[in-house]
Amino acid sequence: MQRLSAMNPSAFEIQPVENPATSQQRAAAMADLGFGRIYTEHMARVRYVDGQGWIDAKIVPYQPIQLDPAASVLHYGQAIFEGFKAYRQDDGGISTFRPEANALRFQTSARRLAMPEMPVELFVEAADLLIRQENEWVPPNVGESLYLRPLMIATEAGLGVRPAKEYLFLLFGSPSGAYFPRGIKPVSVWISTEYIRAAPGGTGHTKCAGNYAASLVAQRSAKEKGCDQVVWLDAFQRKYVEEMGGMNLFFVYTNGGKTKIVTPALTGSLLPGVTRDSILAIARDFGWEATEGTISVEDWKRDVETGALSEVFACGTAAVVTPVGEVKSKDGDFLIHGGETGPVATKVREQLLAIQHGQVADSHGWMHRVL
Numbered sequence: 001m002q003r004l005s006a007m008n009p010s011a012f013e014i015q016p017v018e019n020p021a022t023s024q025q026r027a028a029a030m031a032d033l034g035f036g037r038i039y040t041e042h043m044a045r046v047r048y049v050d051g052q053g054w055i056d057a058k059i060v061p062y063q064p065i066q067l068d069p070a071a072s073v074l075h076y077g078q079a080i081f082e083g084f085k086a087y088r089q090d091d092g093g094i095s096t097f098r099p100e101a102n103a104l105r106f107q108t109s110a111r112r113l114a115m116p117e118m119p120v121e122l123f124v125e126a127a128d129l130l131i132r133q134e135n136e137w138v139p140p141n142v143g144e145s146l147y148l149r150p151l152m153i154a155t156e157a158g159l160g161v162r163p164a165k166e167y168l169f170l171l172f173g174s175p176s177g178a179y180f181p182r183g184i185k186p187v188s189v190w191i192s193t194e195y196i197r198a199a200p201g202g203t204g205h206t207k208c209a210g211n212y213a214a215s216l217v218a219q220r221s222a223k224e225k226g227c228d229q230v231v232w233l234d235a236f237q238r239k240y241v242e243e244m245g246g247m248n249l250f251f252v253y254t255n256g257g258k259t260k261i262v263t264p265a266l267t268g269s270l271l272p273g274v275t276r277d278s279i280l281a282i283a284r285d286f287g288w289e290a291t292e293g294t295i296s297v298e299d300w301k302r303d304v305e306t307g308a309l310s311e312v313f314a315c316g317t318a319a320v321v322t323p324v325g326e327v328k329s330k331d332g333d334f335l336i337h338g339g340e341t342g343p344v345a346t347k348v349r350e351q352l353l354a355i356q357h358g359q360v361a362d363s364h365g366w367m368h369r370v371l
């Protein structure tokens, strides 16, 4: 067993598949790209053992994993994940978008769940090596990408409730098209007052598996109300908007040709999205005012009625930017921008995609060249 130091992450052993997919097989698999439906041929795998650190770093064939039934993750839920993308560049190369930001957030998630913090360089190296191995699986068109899914679980067997001493890190890729198959068509949202996603002091700022398990019943109830997505409110007053499903929200105000975008402030119960952070910067590049603030459901409804609020859109790695066209709640329904996609959401989406595919200057140094 080889011990990896944070300074020397390049000690991955590469074990390629014996029978790689032919280009015809790959083309068939990628003919109709959805989101998260197909996986590539390899995965990165690193173990962590208390006292030994990060060991056994490998790129291996994509395969099921074996777990002891007493493995701690299956009982007490030490499980975290991330999501970011590799994009085909205009010049044929491949780059990822802000992978260090995901690595840092993975550390934040790990810390909150009493799991070991993977060094940023090791996280990024695992992704780079996997992407180079899977070069051919990165789709060619704008809006398509190789979605990367890193995760870490507690593998130590034992029923005592305490942080495990052994963990498994995996990272695999999924060639992806549009997250919402209907494309940039606006979504309808249900404002949940019955369920909450997170409370201050909890795990809302992390990508831990339990957050998503706890959100499914609310997502299902949104579907039953005829909505695509659920909007989460603050846990105490059920009054202030936090986020939408697995995406952050932006509120667009236009006044006399001036554009201002506002996103709910990071109170500790929201997920600090990399896309959210990037859009704040892009908006300022456009000369717009971009702030973090507090938005109540009451404000939302009133400002749509007065016309001060012209658009609302959600953002996240998977779906990039998705307009919100209709809002439903127990207090009634209303449309935003006539239920249509607005110019601000369109412009932000196009700019983000252009940066991610290397079509415009990367003035913030966000792109990480892989190949």
Ligand SMILES: *Cc1c(COP(=O)(O)O)cnc(C)c1O
Pocket: 083, 207, 243, 245, 246, 247, 248, 271, 272, 273, 274, 275, 276, 315, 316, 317, 318
């Ligand atoms: C991942 C996620 C987001 C978006 O984060 P990005 O870094 O922009 O992909 C927003 N909200 C929740 C709950 C999430 O899990």
